[in-house]
Amino acid sequence: MEPSDLQKNLRLLTSYAGSIADICRRLDVNRQQFHRYLNGSARPSVRRMQRICDFFGVEESEILMDHAQFREIIAIRRRSGAPVDPLGTFIAGLHRINPRSTRQLEVYLGFYYTYFRPVEFPDLVLRSLISVFARAGFVYCKTIENYSAIKRRSRRILKYTGILYHTGERIIVHEREAHVGQMMWTTVLLPPRPDQTSVMSGLTLGISSGIGRDVACYRVIWEALGDQVDLRAALAGAGLYDLNSPVIPQDIRAAISNDVADREGAFVARPWVNALK
Numbered sequence: 001m002e003p004s005d006l007q008k009n010l011r012l013l014t015s016y017a018g019s020i021a022d023i024c025r026r027l028d029v030n031r032q033q034f035h036r037y038l039n040g041s042a043r044p045s046v047r048r049m050q051r052i053c054d055f056f057g058v059e060e061s062e063i064l065m066d067h068a069q070f071r072e073i074i075a076i077r078r079r080s081g082a083p084v085d086p087l088g089t090f091i092a093g094l095h096r097i098n099p100r101s102t103r104q105l106e107v108y109l110g111f112y113y114t115y116f117r118p119v120e121f122p123d124l125v126l127r128s129l130i131s132v133f134a135r136a137g138f139v140y141c142k143t144i145e146n147y148s149a150i151k152r153r154s155r156r157i158l159k160y161t162g163i164l165y166h167t168g169e170r171i172i173v174h175e176r177e178a179h180v181g182q183m184m185w186t187t188v189l190l191p192p193r194p195d196q197t198s199v200m201s202g203l204t205l206g207i208s209s210g211i212g213r214d215v216a217c218y219r220v221i222w223e224a225l226g227d228q229v230d231l232r233a234a235l236a237g238a239g240l241y242d243l244n245s246p247v248i249p250q251d252i253r254a255a256i257s258n259d260v261a262d263r264e265g266a267f268v269a270r271p272w273v274n275a276l277k
Contacts, residue, residue: 008067104166110227116218120210
């Protein structure tokens with residue numbers, strides 16, 4: 001049977017990335033299973049496909065394209081001298097600065113609701129669902145935003161993938177929208193005391209999903225839901241809410257206000273304990 005484009009493309013990427021044993025170790029995948037992907041006897045699940053694409057620094061739409069075209073894309077990237085995954089190299093460098101980052105983030109693994117007031121809907125609150133998880137020595141996140149309340153919006157569900165890093169004082173989150181990839185966000189969170197990890201406040205800066213692709217900065221709240229949740233119910237709770245909706249707690253509503261007080265002098269994150277002051 002003629003190998004599929006996926007097989008050919010995956011073999012090409014593997015030939016550039018070192019030993020299969022090392023690839024499997026870093027992907028946290030069984031070596032026999034990975035060989036099944038290479039010989040076409042099995043196909044990666046949706047989740048594992050995303051992990052493979054993230055590892056090699058390609059999009060899923062690219063790894064599934066015609067092999068001749070894919071080979072040309074990879075050849076151009078190699079001739080440019082750029083690594084296949086420059087962002088991954090950068091993040092790995094950060095972890096060498098603070099090798100305790102993953103350990104310090106262990107207490108924050110699990111599910112969260114995040115809250116902020118998006119620039120395209122200033123009178124509404126967006127509550128999104130985030131999963132924070134550890135894999136192969138790093139801590140990642142996946143975010144789902146639900147805009148189904150906006151009937152004229154063509155894409156009502158947005159998904160983001162990201163990585164977390166602990167500086168020792170602050171938690172930094174880098175995210176990219178998974179489908180188009182044009183919306184990227186960086187969030188800096190103020191970690192609470194170890195015995196009060198249920199809520200984190202901070203600022204998030206990035207490119208909005210509106211037509212104008214505004215560059216926007218918001219106050220944001222991460223509300224911990226625990227490491228075991230009813231995923232269907234949690235997803236149902238994600239969406240756009242009226243600012244005065246009873247679903248949005250009063251303290252969270254106050255914490256995500258995007259005003260600048262006279263005493264602040266700049267747009268700064270507010271520690272959670274000051275949310276209602």
